Amino acid sequence: MSRFVIAFLAGACLSAPTFAGDDMTKHPQKMSKAEIAGEIFKDKRLVVMTHEGEEGPYQTEDVETFLSTDKKFDSGMYRSGPVRMTLEPYGVDEFMYFLEGGVTLTSDDGTVTEIKAGDAVTIGKEWRGTWDTKGYTKIYVIYSPTPMVGEE
Template sequence: MAVKLLRVREGAGERDSGPVAPEKVLAGMPQQLTEHFFTNAKENFFCGIWSSDAGKWTLTYSEDEFCYIIEGEAVITDAEGVSERVSAGDAFCIPAGFEGTWETIGTVKKFYAIYEE
Protein backbone atom coordinates (compact mmCIF):
# COMPACT_ATOMS: atom_id res chain seq x y z
CA MET A 1 0.00 0.00 0.00
CA ALA A 2 1.39 3.38 -1.00
CA VAL A 3 1.61 6.14 1.59
CA LYS A 4 0.03 9.35 0.34
CA LEU A 5 0.89 12.96 1.02
CA LEU A 6 -1.75 14.61 3.19
CA ARG A 7 -2.35 18.27 2.31
CA VAL A 8 -3.24 20.69 5.09
CA ARG A 9 -5.85 23.14 3.80
CA GLU A 10 -7.83 25.49 5.98
CA GLY A 11 -11.50 24.54 5.86
CA ALA A 12 -10.76 20.85 5.18
CA GLY A 13 -10.25 19.59 8.77
CA GLU A 14 -12.51 18.47 11.59
CA ARG A 15 -13.70 21.54 13.50
CA ASP A 16 -14.35 21.92 17.21
CA SER A 17 -15.20 25.16 18.99
CA GLY A 18 -16.03 26.37 22.47
CA PRO A 19 -14.74 28.32 25.44
CA VAL A 20 -11.35 27.87 27.06
CA ALA A 21 -11.92 25.72 30.18
CA PRO A 22 -13.37 28.15 32.78
CA GLU A 23 -11.05 26.92 35.55
CA LYS A 24 -8.04 28.05 33.48
CA VAL A 25 -9.33 31.52 32.50
CA LEU A 26 -7.68 34.51 34.18
CA ALA A 27 -9.20 37.31 32.04
CA GLY A 28 -11.96 37.65 29.46
CA MET A 29 -14.22 34.91 28.12
CA PRO A 30 -12.02 33.48 25.35
CA GLN A 31 -13.58 31.28 22.70
CA GLN A 32 -11.41 28.94 20.66
CA LEU A 33 -11.73 27.10 17.36
CA THR A 34 -9.61 24.07 16.46
CA GLU A 35 -9.48 22.66 12.97
CA HIS A 36 -7.78 19.27 13.29
CA PHE A 37 -6.06 17.82 10.20
CA PHE A 38 -4.03 14.80 11.22
CA THR A 39 -3.44 12.21 13.96
CA ASN A 40 -0.80 9.54 13.45
CA ALA A 41 -1.37 5.79 13.96
CA LYS A 42 0.17 5.88 17.47
CA GLU A 43 -2.16 8.78 18.37
CA ASN A 44 0.72 10.82 19.80
CA PHE A 45 1.27 13.33 16.96
CA PHE A 46 -1.36 15.86 15.89
CA CYS A 47 -1.54 18.95 13.72
CA GLY A 48 -4.06 21.59 12.76
CA ILE A 49 -5.05 25.24 13.03
CA TRP A 50 -6.17 26.78 16.29
CA SER A 51 -7.55 30.25 16.94
CA SER A 52 -8.99 32.24 19.82
CA ASP A 53 -10.32 35.65 20.64
CA ALA A 54 -9.13 37.91 23.47
CA GLY A 55 -8.44 36.47 26.90
CA LYS A 56 -5.80 35.08 29.22
CA TRP A 57 -5.52 31.60 30.71
CA THR A 58 -3.11 29.22 32.40
CA LEU A 59 -1.06 26.63 30.49
CA THR A 60 0.42 23.32 31.61
CA TYR A 61 2.09 21.33 28.81
CA SER A 62 2.57 17.54 28.91
CA GLU A 63 3.32 17.63 25.15
CA ASP A 64 5.86 19.31 22.86
CA GLU A 65 4.24 21.81 20.49
CA PHE A 66 5.52 23.61 17.41
CA CYS A 67 3.55 26.79 16.63
CA TYR A 68 3.49 29.13 13.67
CA ILE A 69 1.41 32.29 14.14
CA ILE A 70 -0.67 32.87 11.02
CA GLU A 71 -2.40 36.05 12.19
CA GLY A 72 -2.73 38.19 15.28
CA GLU A 73 -0.62 38.22 18.40
CA ALA A 74 -0.34 36.72 21.86
CA VAL A 75 1.80 37.03 24.98
CA ILE A 76 3.20 33.83 26.48
CA THR A 77 4.50 34.10 30.05
CA ASP A 78 6.42 31.35 31.82
CA ALA A 79 6.12 30.37 35.51
CA GLU A 80 8.99 32.73 36.39
CA GLY A 81 7.18 35.71 34.87
CA VAL A 82 9.25 36.03 31.68
CA SER A 83 6.97 37.14 28.83
CA GLU A 84 7.37 36.90 25.08
CA ARG A 85 5.10 38.51 22.50
CA VAL A 86 4.48 36.41 19.39
CA SER A 87 2.83 37.67 16.22
CA ALA A 88 2.12 36.77 12.60
CA GLY A 89 5.12 35.08 11.02
CA ASP A 90 6.67 33.89 14.30
CA ALA A 91 7.53 30.21 14.72
CA PHE A 92 8.42 28.70 18.11
CA CYS A 93 8.28 25.56 20.23
CA ILE A 94 6.70 25.09 23.64
CA PRO A 95 8.37 22.12 25.35
CA ALA A 96 6.68 19.52 27.53
CA GLY A 97 6.76 20.66 31.15
CA PHE A 98 6.10 24.35 30.32
CA GLU A 99 3.81 26.12 32.77
CA GLY A 100 2.62 29.69 32.51
CA THR A 101 -0.04 31.73 30.75
CA TRP A 102 -1.26 32.48 27.23
CA GLU A 103 -2.86 35.85 26.51
CA THR A 104 -4.49 36.46 23.15
CA ILE A 105 -4.42 40.12 22.15
CA GLY A 106 -7.51 40.67 19.98
CA THR A 107 -7.62 37.45 17.97
CA VAL A 108 -4.89 35.00 17.03
CA LYS A 109 -4.60 32.03 14.67
CA LYS A 110 -1.78 29.49 14.69
CA PHE A 111 -0.73 26.33 12.95
CA TYR A 112 0.21 23.69 15.53
CA ALA A 113 2.01 20.36 15.50
CA ILE A 114 1.95 18.44 18.79
CA TYR A 115 3.98 15.43 19.87
CA GLU A 116 3.27 13.63 23.14
CA GLU A 117 5.22 10.67 24.58
Protein backbone atom coordinates in the same frame (compact mmCIF):
# COMPACT_ATOMS: atom_id res chain seq x y z
CA MET B 1 -1.96 16.12 32.01
CA SER B 2 -5.18 18.04 32.57
CA ARG B 3 -8.08 17.95 30.14
CA PHE B 4 -8.08 21.76 30.17
CA VAL B 5 -4.51 21.95 28.90
CA ILE B 6 -5.13 19.43 26.13
CA ALA B 7 -8.35 21.12 25.08
CA PHE B 8 -6.60 24.47 25.01
CA LEU B 9 -3.60 23.27 23.06
CA ALA B 10 -5.25 21.11 20.49
CA GLY B 11 -8.58 22.78 20.37
CA ALA B 12 -11.14 20.07 20.24
CA CYS B 13 -8.88 17.08 19.77
CA LEU B 14 -10.54 15.32 22.70
CA SER B 15 -13.89 15.51 20.98
CA ALA B 16 -12.77 15.59 17.36
CA PRO B 17 -13.96 12.65 15.33
CA THR B 18 -11.48 9.92 14.68
CA PHE B 19 -11.07 9.07 11.04
CA ALA B 20 -10.83 5.30 11.25
CA GLY B 21 -10.59 3.77 7.84
CA ASP B 22 -9.65 6.94 6.00
CA ASP B 23 -6.32 7.83 4.45
CA MET B 24 -5.18 10.37 7.08
CA THR B 25 -2.06 8.40 7.96
CA LYS B 26 -1.60 6.68 4.60
CA HIS B 27 -0.97 9.82 2.54
CA PRO B 28 0.70 13.19 3.06
CA GLN B 29 -1.74 15.73 4.47
CA LYS B 30 -1.55 19.08 2.71
CA MET B 31 -3.00 22.45 3.66
CA SER B 32 -3.48 24.62 0.57
CA LYS B 33 -2.77 28.34 0.41
CA ALA B 34 -6.55 28.97 0.39
CA GLU B 35 -7.05 26.78 3.47
CA ILE B 36 -4.24 28.55 5.29
CA ALA B 37 -5.86 31.88 4.36
CA GLY B 38 -8.95 30.76 6.32
CA GLU B 39 -10.94 28.46 4.06
CA ILE B 40 -10.03 25.53 6.31
CA PHE B 41 -12.46 26.85 8.93
CA LYS B 42 -15.31 25.91 6.55
CA ASP B 43 -14.14 22.26 6.57
CA LYS B 44 -16.54 19.55 7.80
CA ARG B 45 -13.90 18.54 10.38
CA LEU B 46 -14.16 21.94 12.13
CA VAL B 47 -14.77 21.64 15.87
CA VAL B 48 -15.92 24.76 17.71
CA MET B 49 -15.70 24.82 21.50
CA THR B 50 -16.24 27.28 24.32
CA HIS B 51 -13.75 27.21 27.20
CA GLU B 52 -13.42 29.08 30.47
CA GLY B 53 -10.30 31.26 30.83
CA GLU B 54 -9.16 33.37 33.77
CA GLU B 55 -11.11 36.35 32.41
CA GLY B 56 -14.22 34.47 31.27
CA PRO B 57 -15.35 32.29 28.39
CA TYR B 58 -13.66 32.22 24.99
CA GLN B 59 -14.22 30.28 21.79
CA THR B 60 -11.83 28.10 19.79
CA GLU B 61 -12.03 26.63 16.31
CA ASP B 62 -9.88 23.64 15.36
CA VAL B 63 -9.41 21.62 12.19
CA GLU B 64 -7.21 18.63 12.80
CA THR B 65 -5.38 17.71 9.60
CA PHE B 66 -3.35 14.79 10.91
CA LEU B 67 -3.52 12.42 13.87
CA SER B 68 -1.02 9.57 14.11
CA THR B 69 -2.33 6.05 14.60
CA ASP B 70 -1.08 6.06 18.21
CA LYS B 71 -2.81 9.45 18.72
CA LYS B 72 0.35 11.03 20.15
CA PHE B 73 1.24 13.26 17.17
CA ASP B 74 -1.25 15.81 15.91
CA SER B 75 -1.34 18.78 13.53
CA GLY B 76 -3.82 21.24 12.16
CA MET B 77 -5.02 24.81 12.20
CA TYR B 78 -6.53 26.55 15.20
CA ARG B 79 -7.89 29.92 16.14
CA SER B 80 -8.86 31.34 19.48
CA GLY B 81 -10.53 34.41 20.84
CA PRO B 82 -9.09 36.48 23.67
CA VAL B 83 -7.88 34.45 26.65
CA ARG B 84 -5.53 34.64 29.60
CA MET B 85 -4.59 31.47 31.45
CA THR B 86 -1.87 30.03 33.64
CA LEU B 87 -0.49 26.68 32.53
CA GLU B 88 1.27 24.44 35.02
CA PRO B 89 2.75 22.64 33.14
CA TYR B 90 1.96 23.09 29.43
CA GLY B 91 1.59 19.33 29.07
CA VAL B 92 2.60 18.66 25.44
CA ASP B 93 5.46 19.56 23.12
CA GLU B 94 4.11 21.97 20.50
CA PHE B 95 5.43 23.86 17.50
CA MET B 96 3.23 26.79 16.39
CA TYR B 97 3.37 29.16 13.43
CA PHE B 98 1.18 32.23 13.96
CA LEU B 99 -0.73 33.44 10.90
CA GLU B 100 -2.75 36.20 12.60
CA GLY B 101 -2.73 37.86 16.01
CA GLY B 102 -0.24 36.73 18.59
CA VAL B 103 0.40 35.70 22.16
CA THR B 104 2.44 36.90 25.11
CA LEU B 105 4.09 34.03 26.98
CA THR B 106 5.31 34.92 30.46
CA SER B 107 7.40 32.12 31.96
CA ASP B 108 7.33 31.42 35.71
CA ASP B 109 10.74 33.09 36.03
CA GLY B 110 9.37 36.33 34.55
CA THR B 111 10.81 35.94 31.04
CA VAL B 112 8.39 37.44 28.51
CA THR B 113 8.24 36.10 24.94
CA GLU B 114 6.12 37.99 22.40
CA ILE B 115 4.88 35.96 19.45
CA LYS B 116 3.27 37.83 16.54
CA ALA B 117 1.87 36.90 13.13
CA GLY B 118 4.73 35.53 11.04
CA ASP B 119 6.58 34.20 14.11
CA ALA B 120 7.02 30.57 15.10
CA VAL B 121 7.52 29.20 18.59
CA THR B 122 8.14 25.82 20.18
CA ILE B 123 6.99 25.14 23.74
CA GLY B 124 8.06 22.10 25.73
CA LYS B 125 5.63 20.10 27.83
CA GLU B 126 7.40 21.20 31.02
CA TRP B 127 6.86 24.95 30.37
CA ARG B 128 5.02 26.80 33.11
CA GLY B 129 3.67 30.29 32.78
CA THR B 130 0.92 32.59 31.56
CA TRP B 131 -0.56 32.57 28.06
CA ASP B 132 -2.18 35.91 27.19
CA THR B 133 -3.74 36.80 23.83
CA LYS B 134 -6.27 39.09 22.20
CA GLY B 135 -6.82 36.33 19.63
CA TYR B 136 -4.82 34.44 17.02
CA THR B 137 -4.79 31.90 14.22
CA LYS B 138 -1.99 29.32 14.10
CA ILE B 139 -0.79 26.16 12.45
CA TYR B 140 0.19 23.65 15.12
CA VAL B 141 2.14 20.44 15.45
CA ILE B 142 1.84 18.64 18.79
CA TYR B 143 3.53 15.64 20.33
CA SER B 144 2.03 14.22 23.51
CA PRO B 145 3.45 11.26 25.44
CA THR B 146 -0.14 10.11 26.05
CA PRO B 147 -2.85 9.76 23.39
CA MET B 148 -4.76 13.00 22.73
CA VAL B 149 -8.07 11.47 21.60
CA GLY B 150 -10.38 9.21 23.54
CA GLU B 151 -8.71 10.10 26.83
CA GLU B 152 -10.99 9.58 29.80
